Amino acid sequence: MALCCSTFFFAALSSILFSAPLRASQKVSNYTFMRNATAAPDISYYDYIVIGGGTAGCPLAATLSQNYSVLLLERGGSPYGNPNITNLAAFGAALSDTSPTSPAQRFISEDGVINSRARVLGGGSCLNAGFYTRASPQYAREAGWDGRAVNESYEWVEKVVAFEPEVKQWQSAVREGLLEIGVVPNNGFSYDHIGGTKVGGTIFDHQGFRHTAADLLQYANPSAITLLLHATVHRILFRVKDGSKPMAHGVVFRDSLGRKHKAYLNRHPKSEIIVSAGALGSPQLLMLSGVGPRQHLRAHNISVTLDQPLVGQGMSDNPMNAIFVPSPQPVEISLIEVVGITSFGSYIEAASGENFAGGSPTDYGMFSPKIGQLSRVPPKERTPEAIAKATEAMQGLDQAAFRGGFILEKIMGPISSGHLELRTRDPNENPSVTFNYFQDPLDLERCVQGLSTVEKIIESKAFASFRYPNMPLAMLLNMTANSPVNLLPKHTNSSLSLQQFCRDTVMTIWHYHGGCQVGKVVDRDYKVLGVDALRVIDGSTFNYSPGTNPQATVMMLGRYMGVKILTQRLRATAADQTQQ
Template sequence: MKADYIIVGAGSAGCVLANRLSADPKNRVLLVEAGGKDNHWLLRMPLGFMRAYKTPHFLWHYETEPEPSLNNRRIAIPRGRVLGGSSSINGLFFMRGHSLDFDTWRQMGCEGWGHADVLPYFKKMERSWRGAGPYHGDSGPLPVVPVDTSRLLHEPLMQTAEAAGFGTTEDLHGEVEEGFARGELTIDEKGRRASTSRAYLTPALARPNLTVVTGALTRRVVIENGRATGIEVHRDGKTEQYHAEKEVILCGGSYNSPQLLMLSGIGPGDHLREHGIEPVADRPMVGRNLQEHPRVPVHFAMSKPASFLNELRFDKVALSVIRWALTGRGAFATQVNSANPILKSQPDLAQPDLQIWANPIRMDAKIWFPGFGERQEHRMTADVILLHPRSAGWVRLRSADPGDSPAVTLNIFSEPEDFETARRGIEIVRRIYSTPPQSEFTGREIVPGAELDDPSALDTYIRENAMVTQHPVGTCAMGASPDTVCDPQLRVRGVAGLRVVDASVMPTVPGANTNGPTIMIAEKAADLILGRPSLPAEDPRTLKEAAA
């Protein structure tokens, strides 16, 4: 099989590229995915994610190596194994990140990736409920809608912000990029999940120049005379090669893209030789710089029976699923997020470093039957998420077998500053949830427990309970330095005809759920790959100052 462009991985980035590259009928595009189709109803219904991300058929069942700073616990790191990748199983939350996140990339040597450079691509991809404006687009493939907060105790939390010492904002992606805000989701007009498979790939499937192959595990990139010429895949019990006339583009994500580079001989030379792989390009930074958003659980009992557990009574669940199927509306057609506080743990910071995972539901909530068994206690979560952790981990090969999962060490909380930030976050959550009117719903603190306020005791709690948000980035980072894995055009250094386009190229983790920024990267990458001029930079702040 031959194509001009071979895209490996039909996830958040791969589906975008398949659409954009195949828009020109002259380009023959082959999209190769190891997983299967994404047509299960749980992957369509927004609230179905609470089941989907636990369903074996939809997942790569990865977990970390024993985490050195978390008492050697192994952390579950599931990834989507269907068309759309993790955009088909995630919590549908849409964020971009703070403008300084991208300006920092530019300052690190990633020319063309500052906020003014990437804003046009965010606007291009977006079909925002807000309509078109300086910060938003209204005609892109990706629909973005607000959380339906009618059952989610949104108002008490928003009204608490000022009394607790924080602000609010109508738009975290506009002029005011911090404060308590209403969450936004990738859901289409029919109430269905808008994964990249549904938003980008499905509309392009009828094109004769686009071929999609599922159930095909890529074993390695074929490299001849220093150039990527294709890939080797295993499918239906057979191993075969697909040839790329122009480029091979890896879109496997922050775990699988570095794994595939190393299986192809691109990575730390000594490590590759340990697994019997002869290095083609000795690139020590492949698999390094792994960054994630750590999450520290903070849970409260509720003083009133007002959690989303009320919507999980068996008969209500049945009616909600039927209503969603028929109308795309109702309790199961949205998320379970009260609000999206993006805050500074210290007032002198240049940008927010905390996100509060504010949900009026316990994470182990179960459907219940009136009169049968004991109903669960009403609880709410307010987990502390570190948006800019100092700690970084790595991805290595477990073996030379492409069927083996990569060996991932997140290494979270290896830096003392991250413990300090998490403790400040816990203090902030306690202040928020003890302040009226939110406090009217707050019962006892279940974890960590109000009695736990000593720094050493809190650090012990963090080591025993910290998790992650499934936002890995950075393992094939771009940059200007010759040591970086990719250049700012996302080309792999040392091998011609090979790029990486996914979250692994981000040099730092943005202060946001990473699905949105990954889609933006793929939109911009399409222009880079096709040799088109980038969209003109836009800076609404400069335009506003000029108008004033």
């Protein structure tokens, strides 16, 4: 019997580890298991319920479905067939869509910085600038992850969504400028997080077509997974017995017509509900389900399942500051491809060229006021009126005004953090979130050093062909608000403080995280402390952002934990059979 169980275990594990993706020619948009939640039964039962079909939820659900029945609930729609998501040249269009059905749900932090959270299958990988890079080995060690399994999980993801970009003139000039000013060595193309200058991966293929976490569902077992779109989870259901921990056993969700559905776990001690709703959605849903700070929950008339004061704490967003460099010659459209990983904790990246929609230039790509990146206005003044005024002014600009690109710096970490609270009991509404940008002096120091590095790149010989002569950084920083070649604020003080510039022009790079952190809300297996049968697996568990850009690691984490959960369950099953 022991031999039989061992054979069963390794055969099952092999099917998990080595399942192959579909061929590129097969269309992943026609998933047979994907349907609108309006078609869902009133009551259903599964081995695993995954809440959130985002960057972590898709690979997690795909992996779990190899051996067990899985329900994947996504509050948004499908990314397939939407050119504003799939085409590189349309970047920013989805983010600028503020309609109730937009794949990007805008929110404004209490700091006044406009941000966005995904509302689409594939999550943030459907909206971001596409950069793909792994976390450092040190990050993995500190997280307690197994290095070999981490690498295998990254590779599993990369077979489907990661590509080497074609680096053209602007990005090449930034790369050579970084090397010239001493951000060395030259690490060439690499997915790895290595100090110096490198070309990272991208989820855009050579035709400019975006590949997202939703594509990882091609690994799923179609007979074991059910994917419901437009399914908004309102709360997690718990069973509470005297003297024992509350146990998650089901969820309540509503479809697009407002009809209520319930899904329950099959009665097995290893069945679980896994929340992968993102850094805003996961702590929000825990609170709506009665897991959070007692006083805050009672203020919203929510029955307390578990008094957990650390839910919603430790919220951070990596601040980004950027400088637009007008070019005397045309530049290519590019998103993030090159990165300088400095020794002082600032990452230098770049994006270039105008985006086109309807045949006319509409914005500065990832730095458009349409998507809230209104850096020429201090955060608290970025009102709808200010955005409308900036957008109108931009539409009157000559096409030459869009010729150029941005060089940005993003700080490592960050150290500064804030908190998240409920505004209402409606899961469709954004919670209140405060990030406290630059609250820690080291964050501000890193921003200043990063901007100084950007200045050196602009003035480097390697970058000479993409800058007008005799245009120092001070001029770029102090251009008037109506200048056709910059979107940065005008300061009357010619000796502009870079510290003040950091505070005034801070934007998001959409890397917010925290709220359900490891060691505070979840353990190292991402099990929610104080309750049973419930985990959180997504960026809300991060204490600081991995690598220069987190999406690769969030996708890896979904796969990594899926394999780990199945491995543990298979071992437990084998042990039970041996005892029999």
